[in-house]
Every structure is written in structure tokens, then in C-alpha cells.
Amino acid sequence: MQTIERDIQELLDGCRANRRSAQEGLYRRFYGFAMRIALRYSRDEHDAADILSHAFIKVFKSIASFDAAKGSLHAWIQRIVINKGLDHIKTRSRFSEEVELETVDEPAFINNAALEQMGAEEIMNLIKRLPPATHAVFVLYAVEGYNHREIAQRLNISEGTSKWHLSEARKTLQQQLQSLYN
Amino acid sequence: MPQKERYEVIITSKLDELPIPDMADAIWARIEAQLDLDLPTDDNGGDVPVPTDPPVGTGLWIGAAFLAFVGALFAYYYFQSPPTKSQPQPIETSSVAPTRDTLQTALSPAKQSPAPPGKPKQEAANAAGTIVSYQDTTTAIPDFVKVVTPPKDSSTSVAAISPPPGKQQEPDSIPKKKRGLQGINDKDYRIVPKKD
Numbered sequence: 001m002q003t004i005e006r007d008i009q010e011l012l013d014g015c016r017a018n019r020r021s022a023q024e025g026l027y028r029r030f031y032g033f034a035m036r037i038a039l040r041y042s043r044d045e046h047d048a049a050d051i052l053s054h055a056f057i058k059v060f061k062s063i064a065s066f067d068a069a070k071g072s073l074h075a076w077i078q079r080i081v082i083n084k085g086l087d088h089i090k091t092r093s094r095f096s097e098e099v100e101l102e103t104v105d106e107p108a109f110i111n112n113a114a115l116e117q118m119g120a121e122e123i124m125n126l127i128k129r130l131p132p133a134t135h136a137v138f139v140l141y142a143v144e145g146y147n148h149r150e151i152a153q154r155l156n157i158s159e160g161t162s163k164w165h166l167s168e169a170r171k172t173l174q175q176q177l178q179s180l181y182n
Numbered sequence: 183m184p185q186k187e188r189y190e191v192i193i194t195s196k197l198d199e200l201p202i203p204d205m206a207d208a209i210w211a212r213i214e215a216q217l218d219l220d221l222p223t224d225d226n227g228g229d230v231p232v233p234t235d236p237p238v239g240t241g242l243w244i245g246a247a248f249l250a251f252v253g254a255l256f257a258y259y260y261f262q263s264p265p266t267k268s269q270p271q272p273i274e275t276s277s278v279a280p281t282r283d284t285l286q287t288a289l290s291p292a293k294q295s296p297a298p299p300g301k302p303k304q305e306a307a308n309a310a311g312t313i314v315s316y317q318d319t320t321t322a323i324p325d326f327v328k329v330v331t332p333p334k335d336s337s338t339s340v341a342a343i344s345p346p347p348g349k350q351q352e353p354d355s356i357p358k359k360k361r362g363l364q365g366i367n368d369k370d371y372r373i374v375p376k377k378d
Contacts, residue, residue: 018221020214020217023213027213028206028210031206032202035202035203035205036200036202039197039200040197045203045205048203049203049205049208049209049212052209053209053212056209056213057216057217060213060217061220110189112188112189112192115189115192115193115196116192118196119199120196120197120199120201121201123196123197124200127193143190143193143197145186
């Protein structure tokens, strides 16, 4: 464990010195972790590659601002990849306040048994079919674990709009699950 | 962090099982190309600090060199380009008969000589046009009047001002009326320094 930490520290030092070999080493060490996050915000592998390349360029440019005392390197890279993923979704959609509703429907029931029978790629395909803004809110809430206030701040929308998108995502997923298993 | 519902836990665990595409090399090539532009390094292991400020002196030299190049280009084209050709202007033929002064001015030896170099040919053409107009509108032309033929090189002007060849060769049927004071010619206007 200490060896891994020491390796990462050496890579960080090399990245701070703008050594290309160290930058490549850090990228390859975190490639799987970052690619898995990027895939959640993309429609296909090429979108994910775009998100990942932009994210790592951001990582290397701002590596001097990383402070290990404030959080882990994993969390720091994850936040950067999520931000780049949201930027990517924003290019496909306008996050408008116009969709805010007075009332939000009760959360739709989702058939857990049907979900468990599905593979990872099938579930990802269901999520990709959501409208871009709804897609972003659903992943941030259901997968990343953000609350509506944090999502509202990140996407520059109101909490009500965030709740509405989550409700829409649940309803749409439930409809798709029913159509698949009925 | 909100308590996760069962479906959220299932989806999160399933998404973690997503197969990772084998694109690491291709993506790194893109990242490296961008880094070479934004954070250049003479890496092969060597330490190169991240540039903080762009070198100011280099930018100034590049700007000065660019300005000098533009200036040289401008000067080259300005001095090498041939003199601008003036478009042949339509010659106005006045229906009003010229006065005696204008006629004499037009027929003075200085005006009959070809236009000096550097002077626009238009002036000479206008003078010739005045003569032609006079010839058209009056019947009496002094003996000393000669039709001024424009320089051969100005083809367009010649076409515009030269009278029809037939008309030029017609003998005058009406006797020419003498104009001006009799017995005074150009020699009388010549200024000769007094001999003491």
C-alpha cells in the first residue's frame, strides 16, 4: 500500500515538474477509473474519449493546485472528470429554468428485479436515451450521490428543476423497463 | 449525501462493471499533442518547469519583425508598380464658340508641342478637343490653324478626337476670314533683351 502511495507521489512530483513520462504514468494509472466515470456522461466511447482527454489536460495544467491535505487524488480527478462530463452534456442541451414545475410527482416505482437481470451495458443504454439534462441530473443524483442543492449549484438550475428532472428520469426508466419485460 | 434507494445501488454497481474501451493509447496521443502546445517540454526525462509567464522580449521581436516585413512589402509595391493609367475621359465638345483668347492659348507653340513627360495627356487632349469643336462650329478657320494630331501612342484618345478623314481633306469652299490684327505674328511677342 505504501509502495502505491509512494509511486503516486513520485508521479505527482514529476507532473509538477512537467515531465511527460510522469504525466503519462499518472494518466495510465487512472485511465480505467476516469474512463468509467466519463462513460456515464457520454453517449458512446468517442464522447467518453473527448471527456477524458479534456479532463486530463485540466489535471496536468492545474496539478500545482492539488492539495493532498484537502482530499485524495482520486476524489480530485473524479471531480474534474465529472465537470468535463457535465460540460460535454451542456454542449448538447440547454439547461433551462423553463421546465421548473410547481409540483413534482412522487418518485416512480422502479422494478428492481428487472434491473438486476440487466447487464451493465443495457442499463447504460437506458440512461443514454434520457434527455441530456435529465441524464445529467439522474447520474449525479443516483450514481454520484449528489443532493439536489449540489446539483442545482453545479448545473446552475433550481432545486425544483433538479427534482423534476430526477422524477422524469425515474418515470422514463420505469416505462422502458416495462416495455422490455412485458 | 442522501440515502440511496435500492434501484440506485443496483444501477451504480452495474455501471461499475461497464467494460472499459481499449483507447488508452489513442487518448494519450491526443493529450500529449495538446500538452506539447500548452505545456511544451524538452522531456526525455529532463526537468522543465511549467512556464508561468510568456517571454515578453520574444513577442516584441516578433512584432517588430512583422511590422518591418509589412513595411518592406508596402514600399516594394509602391515603388515598383507602374504609373497608374488614367482612363480616357470623354471629351466635352462645347457648343459655345471659343473666345479669341482661348483659341490663341490653344494654338500657342507651347500647347502644340507634345505634352511634357509627367503631365497627364488629358490636358493635351482637351486642348485638341477645343480646336476640333471650334472647327465644327465655325466656318472660318485661320490659315495658321492646323489640326493637332494626338500622339500616336494614345490610341483611344486619337479615336475620340480625330476628325473624319474625308472632312479633313475637303477644300474650304468659303474663303477664310482673317482674324486678329494684320501684320502681327508670333515673333512680335518674343522678348528680346535690349542691347545697350
